Amino acid sequence: MPSANYTREIPQRYRLEASRCKKCGAVHYPPRLVCPECKGREFEATVLPSNGKLVTYTIISVGPSQFSDQVPYALGIVEMEGGVRLMAQVVDVPLEKIAIGMPLTLEFRKLYEEGKAGIVCYGHKAVPA
Amino acid sequence: MAGIVGWGAHMPRYRVKVEEIARVWGASAEAYKKGLDVREKSVPAPDTDTITLSVTAARRALARAGIKGSEIGACYVGSESHPYAVKPSGTVVAEAIGATPECRCADFEFACKAGTEGMAVSLGLVDAGMVKYALGIGADTSQGAPGDALEYTASAGAAAYIMGLEGIVAECEHTYSYMTDTADFWRREHQYYPQHAGRFTGEPAYFKHVAGCTNGILEKSGHKPSDFAFCVFHQPNGKFPATAAKQLGFKPEQWKQGLLCPLLGNTYSGSSPMGLSAILDVAKPGDLILHVSYGSGSGSDGFVYRCTNRIAEVQSKAPKTRDMLEGERFYLSYGEYAKFRGKIIMNERGA
């Protein structure tokens, strides 16, 4: 991934920075320029909580090339405390023990490397809380 | 004097047993278990590296310190397995905890004592008034060469220390360092695995510097071994620190809490810092702690800490090291371990 792209996304990927609409209070991750709920254009910065629960998931056996060595891996939608949802891998748990509704915490992990010479791409994955 | 304001540790949940490694290489598991006093070691999954372990450890230190990441004025990661040769691990950690942009940073390397050097410099910066809080981290995901003795112990883990003048949980009363140029263990640029000098790594390397540092700091501080509630030494295996402790006049009840190696392996730059974290998890106000690291090349950093009343308030604010060590963990086959550790020759992506 190009460095400019990667660097732009650091506040969201490293720190879970989100935006809260000043007009209607809806929280968006990633932050937005216009609120999809009320079309408001003013926001205040906020950060997502690290705790949440699993909404749904799958176990990917055939992955895209940067992830092909990591299969099988679990990927799911996690609903953070407060209601904002995001997509994250679910790790540090035997795949057969993953269940919808299980409590999870986000932990800083490496997503992939751009080959042997490119940059290392970090973010969060979900571990059992 | 500056001291520890918050501490945190992290280790992967995966393990591989000495028996499993010995099975593959046709070695005697019993001989290794007895000789090294190691039964299993932690294994980082492919998504875990020195940086990710450091971030989680640092976040736990912040939780105990009770401060915001933006208050950190310096971030030092000491490791011998930094993910980049050029581009610091510390910048990612600093970004992840919100310490940027007003934050000093550079990475440290001094084999297994890179972390403690970072801790000492952090204390110094705070004492000098250059920054309010400084973060020193020891973290590693080191590689042991396949079939080599070090493969039975080279493991992964991190411990992070926030140093400051306010909210101290363990005041640093004395520091000392004992260092020479001694080629007991090294890795040249572009080499994948390190080299070591066999039995030379013992008495002329580990023991000489650990003893030199311990005797030095005891003399400087005027303390004797019995003054200390706890002591922790660098743990390349379970035997060396116990032997050193005994030679230096310490008793098992003083070093047992901090000796993680038998179940954790050698987390290199994380080794004695993680041992210290296990001690801080249970220490009482007023306890005196001796921390002596060792890094090949060679040198030892020594610290004398005195716990304050505040330590009891914050121990539960983050996961405890022995809970992680002895809690739920997943055992890997040697093949899974080799895959996780990138020891298998993979195809280049051409098509």
Added chain:
Amino acid sequence: MRDVAIIGVGTNPKWGELWGQSLRDIFVEAALAAIDDAGVDHLDGMYVGCMSSGIFTGQEHLGSLFADYLGQKHLPATRVESACASGGLAVKSAFLEVASGYRDIVLAAGVEKMTDVSGAQATYALGTASDSEYEGYHGATFPGLYAMMAKAHMARYGTTPEMLASVAVKNHANGALNPVAQYQSLITVEQVLGSVMIADPLHILDCSPITDGAAAVIVCPLEMAKKISKKPAVKIAGIGHATDTMQLAHRADVTWLESTARAAESAFKMAGVSQKDIDLFEVHDCFTIAELAVIEALGLVDRGKAGEATMKGRTARGGDIPVNASGGLKSKGHPVGATGAMQIVELTRQLRGEAGKRQIAKARRALAQNMGGTGGSAVVHILEVA
């Protein structure tokens, strides 16, 4: 708005792995087939739907390329993109030019050439239909995203892997009768469930394949259709088009395809009909779970009941709500940008009575549902015998 009819349809001869044919080859074959079927001597304009010619073949600027290679010098030509709904969007766009009175005879085609790149590169290209920063970055694949929808559907409604498999079995049974289809073999539920797992619970036989193919239709004013063409004119009676959030994590309900529901509602309203007036359906079964979720979103069955309805045979050719008599994406193949146009080709043939062994008796009105990504966009057409 003028009434618009379809007067010509065509495809390249077979969909599949067409190693010997390029992107421009398959487009031209399909477009010529439609032109010949229509019997027109000129075109006034052209729309082509194609999702990812840039990544798959290194080629953009398809309007110019295709007008040139179709021998239509200087023709105004537009490439439209809505991921897997590109074909449906091309048809809608052509409709608008004719309905508005701006142009008379317009070609709407869809094409995709997917097999010049490796499987990994194809997966990457398809992944650009999802949120590359917030889904792809974490290792999401298309089967993976639909698999998440499937797991949620199974947890909430008790949908089973057998129900999913029965969609693939039905569609293969239909596709076996379709000479253009990539796969003309019959399969069983056991074979589906025994095939290799791609993303739990979706096996490889739950997933539409990688395919090269093209399809084209020609539209013109209904008045003109009756003069130009000897074939029964098929009128585009209703069109609906809607989008939804890009990220699956932002959907209000991951088991529900809101964009399809809204697009269908618009189309029904415009055509002045409802579900019971439709005789057959072509829907976007990119994965078996998609067909189940689509027929729920179209209002053909109650929420959660699609699996049961499929097991009971209601969506088979002989059932009361025939779905994907063509074989669907599963059996025909899914050259991404072409699919939406192919649905219109199939339904036009059905409504003309030209569908051979796949013919649904007394087909007078049909609905095509085409969607992009995980439902980020959807285009619905309702066709009727004019």
